Amino acid sequence: MVCHACGREVRVLGKLGRTSECPECGADLHCCRNCKFFDTAVANECREPVAEPVRDKAGANFCDYFEPNNKLSLTTRSGASSQDARKAFDSLFKK
Numbered sequence: 001m002v003c004h005a006c007g008r009e010v011r012v013l014g015k016l017g018r019t020s021e022c023p024e025c026g027a028d029l030h031c032c033r034n035c036k037f038f039d040t041a042v043a044n045e046c047r048e049p050v051a052e053p054v055r056d057k058a059g060a061n062f063c064d065y066f067e068p069n070n071k072l073s074l075t076t077r078s079g080a081s082s083q084d085a086r087k088a089f090d091s092l093f094k095k
Contacts, residue, residue: 001068004033004058012068018060029068032057036067 001010005027012029020029032038037048044053048065 001029001034002071003027003029004031004069016066016068018062020060028058028060030060030063030066032061032063034069035063035065036069037065038069 001012001016002008003010003022003025006022006025008022008024010022010024010029016030018030021027022029028034032045032054035046037046037051038057039045039047044051045057046053051063051065054061054063
């Protein structure tokens with residue numbers, strides 16, 4: 001899963017406990033913002049229709065429907081440098 005606070009990838013083995021914290025930044029992991037059902041575009045910011053509303057989306061909670069997100073980490077490097085990206089961009093507009 002990816003920590004909502006720092007964006008680091010956190011490996012989860014087994015069930016995530018309510019008091020689990022990110023080893024990198026210490027943020028709560030069992031929270032709405034780290035759940036695969038979290039969506040700011042829907043009512044109560046949750047796509048799970050029977051879950052009870054939670055006020056603090058970044059704080060640990062007791063939601064039984066919590067499932068760790070499966071987002072890709074934004075902190076991993078793909079191997080391409082900014083110079084490579086600039087060269088590719090420039091090559092698009094060569095005459």
